[in-house]
Amino acid sequence: MLSRDELVDLFEGLAGLPYGGEVVDQRTHALQTAAQAVAAGADDEIVLAAAFHDVGRARPVAERHRGMPHELAGAAYARDHLTARSAWAIEQHVAAKRYLVAVDPAYHDTLSPVSVRSLRVQGGPMSREEVATFESHPWSGDAISLRRWDDLAKDPQGPVLPMDDLIAAYERVMR
Template sequence: MTVRDRTKLDAESIVDFIADIFDRRGADSYLGEAVTMSEHMLQSAYLAEQVGADDSLVAAALLHDIGHYTSEFPPDAQDQGIDNRHDVAGAAVLAPYFPKRVTDCVRYHVPAKRYLCATDPGYFARLSEASVLTLKLQGGPMSPSEIEDFHKLANLDDILRVRIWDDAAKVAGRATPSFAHYAPLLQRMVDSHRTG
């Protein structure tokens, strides 16, 4: 199954679809970082797992950047000064299959960076060079009114946790489990969402 086949997705095939993305595209460069896309997403999930996060947060950490593969924007969109809105694209493709807690963390992980830049004086200094570049494309630090609106999100604490793991998941050579380790967890989430 390819990304273009997503109209054929269902609860039985979504995890295989995601596995296929990791297999085919996981070695893609991660926006100038020292890790590949799959290394980054697997590191995020591993960091969540290491602190005892529940299945929803591990899934959200693993899938937070899946929108880089579902968006219709070209791969060099950032070079053209275009924000590919991978957060919104990723949440949209996952929404039929995963709980809102997961998709909220995916949908709002970019605004979470903007929020933390506006509210935590030391946060910006911890961003990688590539993340500073994307921050500019994504609108920069939030305004006071945006912060006020962001505070109203039901899953705010979880969204911020996923953002922190996202920022820390850029270490070259860090050993992590493979996607296959997380596939059963993802299927449990999908099955629970389907019957819930």
């Protein structure tokens, strides 16, 4: 289990870290995504997945998992420090974007320009077979929700989850 100081240090390490051309940094994005999850009534496991979904970009995580896409590095980190469900949602948040583009034609128009560019690198819309496989997983709804909150968490004036609330959620899940 991570200590309070380790959690704070991890998220403070995201402060100022660019978020691929978006107008918020990685820390703001992470805590806004978690705030979106709380506002939607998500349980603590998914609030943690929302907060940690891009942790694969954090310097210590990226260095430990060199060459891995951020969602896989983040999921590897989450498997060590969160629950299996949280780790799966983190691992699948990029796939969920590909899924949503495949099944909801209007979804593509909601993506930021940065997200549209990354979609091409990530493989574009899922195939029918990929959609069926993704939908068959019992936690696919968690990854879809996380993706939608991720898309909304790019507002420099948007609400962020206070660190004390994130720490409390972590302690409730991991005790």
